[in-house]
Amino acid sequence: MSQTQAVKALLEEINQEMVRLDLWQSTLPSKEALASTEPFCCDTLTFCQWLEFVLLPKMTMLIDSELPLPTAFEILPMAQESWKALDTDMSKLLELIAQLDTQFS
DSSP states (O other): OHHHHHHHHHHHHHHHHHHTTOOOSSSOOHHHHOOSSSSGGGGTSSSHHHHIIIIHHHHHHHHHOOOOOOOOOOOOHHHHHHHOOOOOOOOHHHHHHHHHTTTTT
């Protein structure tokens, strides 16, 4: 399986797991919130919103457009920090994000 295929499969699994955990939202954040220049849009979005509305669409667009994927990538530490206080079992989602990071290391 190529890196592109592996990344696409992981993005789909992350999407499905977010839906399963009821973390998926249907309401798009404002344009201002999405235009944040802070890493992970941490000043305007939750980490889940950033995954759903920034990372997943951007990575999918790169793949669908056959554009180069990032060469360095690490979001697991932010995911761990963002979700450490949650009572929900995030282990499968964290595992998928770790696998995604591995594709770029």
